[in-house]
Amino acid sequence: MRITDLITVLSVILWLAVLGVVILSSVQAARGQKIKNARMITIILAVGALVTTVLSAGLVFVEPEERGVVISALAPKGYREEALQPGLRWVMPFVERVELYPISRQAYTMSIATNEGAIKGDDSITARTSDGQEIFVDASVIYQIDPEKVVDVHILWQDRYSDLVRAQARGIIRDAVSQFGVEDVVTDKRFELVDFINKNMTTKLEENGLILVDFVLRNITFSDEYAASVEQKQIAEQLAKQAAFVVEQRKQEAQQAVETSKGAAEAAVIAAEGNAKARMIEAQAEADALKLIQDAIANNPELLTYQYITKLAPNINTMLLPSESPFVFQLPQNVQ
Numbered sequence: 469m470r471i472t473d474l475i476t477v478l479s480v481i482l483w484l485a486v487l488g489v490v491i492l493s494s495v496q497a498a499r500g501q502k503i504k505n506a507r508m509i510t511i512i513l514a515v516g517a518l519v520t521t522v523l524s525a526g527l528v529f530v531e532p533e534e535r536g537v538v539i540s541a542l543a544p545k546g547y548r549e550e551a552l553q554p555g556l557r558w559v560m561p562f563v564e565r566v567e568l569y570p571i572s573r574q575a576y577t578m579s580i581a582t583n584e585g586a587i588k589g590d591d592s593i594t595a596r597t598s599d600g601q602e603i604f605v606d607a608s609v610i611y612q613i614d615p616e617k618v619v620d621v622h623i624l625w626q627d628r629y630s631d632l633v634r635a636q637a638r639g640i641i642r643d644a645v646s647q648f649g650v651e652d653v654v655t656d657k658r659f660e661l662v663d664f665i666n667k668n669m670t671t672k673l674e675e676n677g678l679i680l681v682d683f684v685l686r687n688i689t690f691s692d693e694y695a696a697s698v699e700q701k702q703i704a705e706q707l708a709k710q711a712a713f714v715v716e717q718r719k720q721e722a723q724q725a726v727e728t729s730k731g732a733a734e735a736a737v738i739a740a741e742g743n744a745k746a747r748m749i750e751a752q753a754e755a756d757a758l759k760l761i762q763d764a765i766a767n768n769p770e771l772l773t774y775q776y777i778t779k780l781a782p783n784i785n786t787m788l789l790p791s792e793s794p795f796v797f798q799l800p801q802n803v804q
Contacts, residue, residue: 471556476524482517486510525561530554533572535618540564551618567622571615573681576633577608580689586630592689593638595645597653601694603645606686609637609669617677624676636672637683640665653688661685 493506530536536552541563543549552566559566579585580592584606592604611633613621621629644664645653653661662685670680 470529472524472527472529475520475527479517479520479524482513482520486513486517489513522561526558528552528557528559528566530557530566530568533570534568535571535613535615536566536568537619537622538564538566547619547622549619551615567626569613569618569621569627571613571618573610573612574630575608575610576630576637577606577686578634578637579606579686580604581606586634593641595642597645597648597650599649601650602691603650603653604689605641605645606689607637607641608684608686609633610681610684611673612679612681614674614677614679621677629676629678632676633673633678636669640668640672644668650690650694658685 489506489510493502493510496502496506528536530552532554534554536557538548538552538559539546540548540560542560557566577585578587578591578593580590582589585591592606594602594604596602613629625632644661647664648657648661652658662683665685666680666683669683673680
């Protein structure tokens with residue numbers, strides 16, 4: 469409870485006390501009895517009541533989140549041009565009064581939900597897009613009274629400034645939506661829509677002594693017909709994506725099969741090349757061996773005779789042949 473309210477309550481109590489003393493004194497006087505010092509008590513109570521009444525009429529306590537507009541019968545324009553600042557302030561009793569205005573942030577919500585908006589029931593903004601589609605917009609305007617323009621707000625709107633916020637918000641939102649297609653308001657261009665509304669709301673509110681703190685585009689609802697068409701489109705797009713995925717999967721499987729076949733072919737080529745090289749090496753080795761044998765025989769013809777004899781009987785060291793045998797071999801010199 470504010471101190472000014474306490475003073476007002478005290479003033480009422482004192483006036484009631486004065487009235488009670490007067491009535492009691494009158495009753496006692498009618499009975500021939502007098503209340504001792506009744507007049508003095510009445511005067512003291514009356515003076516106290518008068519002082520508290522004057523104080524309650526002249527003292528004003530302004531909260532930190534408030535500003536006061538002084539309506540004055542003494543001012544040339546009927547009001548003081550400077551607003552009262554926070555604290556305990558004094559105005560002329562009975563010829564001046566104070567209207568208090570909050571400068572803290574306030575929110576005005578317009579919603580399709582019954583109990584969410586400032587007005588009960590469906591209070592969403594009906595708007596049409598540039599391509600003729602009807603949409604329903606839920607929005608919140610967060611604003612505050614400019615502390616430097618409280619007097620202007622009082623002159624222009626008094627305590628009906630929320631009506632200004634409502635009217636400007638609904639008009640600007642409708643104008644903004646009409647400049648965008650229905651698909652734009654649900655894509656990245658939604659941010660452009662919000663920027664457009666912010667700029668225009670800021671200008672309009674500033675002209676009337678208000679500050680736009682934030683604009684919240686809470687939700688966009690489409691008509692039943694458009695919602696059904698969007699659902700069908702999404703289903704078709706999903707099916708198309710699924711078909712494209714299957715095609716891509718088949719392509720990847722075919723590519724994998726090609727790569728596998730290519731790898732097997734390359735492996736076969738490498739194996740064939742390896743076998744060919746091995747045969748070439750083996751043939752070369754055989755050729756080299758034959759060349760060595762040929763050279764050895766050429767250099768020592770008796771070696772062939774010896775090899776022949778050893779092949780006939782590897783364990784025989786001496787062979788006797790008849791004198792008429794056509795085979796007469798001269799053994800190698802190093803054979804005993």
